[in-house]
Amino acid sequence: MQGRNSDMITFQYEMEGFLLKIDYWVHQLRMHQFDAFPLLKAHFASYPPDAYSLDLFTTHLSEMKVLIREYFPPLREYENEWVISPFNAVVVHNAQMETNLQHQLFGLSVNLRMKAEYSTRTVSQFWVSLKDKYPQLSSQAMRSLMPFPTSYLCELGFSTVKFLKNEYRNRLQNIESDLMLAINSNIQPNIERLVNEK
Template identity: 30%
Template sequence: MNELNTKLQGKGLFVHEMHSLVKAFMRKMQFLSSQLESNTLTHMQTLKEVPPSADHLRRYSSMLGALHDEFSRRFEDLRTIEDEMHMISSPFTCSVDNAPSDVQLELIDLQSDAVLAEHFKSGSLLDFYSSLKEENFPNMRRHAQKMLVLFGSTYICEQTFSTMKFTKSSYRSSLTDDHLSAVLRISTSYIQPDFDALVKAQQRLDFSHEEKIT
């Protein structure tokens, strides 16, 4: 579980990636539980060194089964959006029949476009959906936005909490909530400012102001 927890704290993970990690962990629990029932200890080095009794094997198997059931219960809500997550993460291989009705025709257009397919292979998921034209794929873009911002990995939570502790120290106890919110937003964002565009915009404003004066 420590390994799973570490993976879930990875930077920049989307919900479908985190769901895949959880599903893999649950499958391992099922597999190891069945291995214990049959007294197969191939993947359990410690138990191989000190073979347990049959009663202990049954108990360990039952514990793994209970752990699997608890994970299944806690992540039950994600199963209801599995098809949608798969559509967003693999739009060129997902089934059109299983896709939401409002994107089915758009999905056919998307899967038939060789240029977009190549772009999907070579770029990031965010870049791909950002490049889709609003007039051609409005519903695909909307579904992608919903899935990709559903919730981030726990990395952003840990980062925000650490930043808040560092920022709101005893020397800055009078920091307002609005200022703290702005600091946290900037500290946990990775948007690269377009300085060239900002400078050009300022130059246009200055030029317009000079014209009015003259």
């Protein structure tokens, strides 16, 4: 669930899948099926499970699900699903947005060239590529993708600083520029805009 191409929507779907697994595990434990827990299955082969142990395991899993749900509230159906399924007619029709954005999304959803392009890129790359043709729609999609769901970039930053300020390069005084470049190496600068602003 980490990496440069992580986004909040995908992360939420993965969390929903994990919560479904917890429900499945609780059900399996109650049915005395331990295939999902190989070490527990091996232990119970030698020492048969008692009701107290099984209750302890199921209670722990249920409480863990409650705690996870506090941090990750359930998804509202169709809220931002259009961002990752812009060519699904049901999703597009049920998207909740301003009328002009809805019309743009309708036009995009039937564009076969864009659909082919979508299949060759990450979700973020696809929406960035539409910033000229569908600026408002692209901007709205990027707002839902932007929040970083993990601490990946922070950890990457610390590792980069450690590399930049190692014993061989310890005389560097100002590493901000090098750090930004190292962390955001997948972001392409808009050279034309930078030149025009000079």
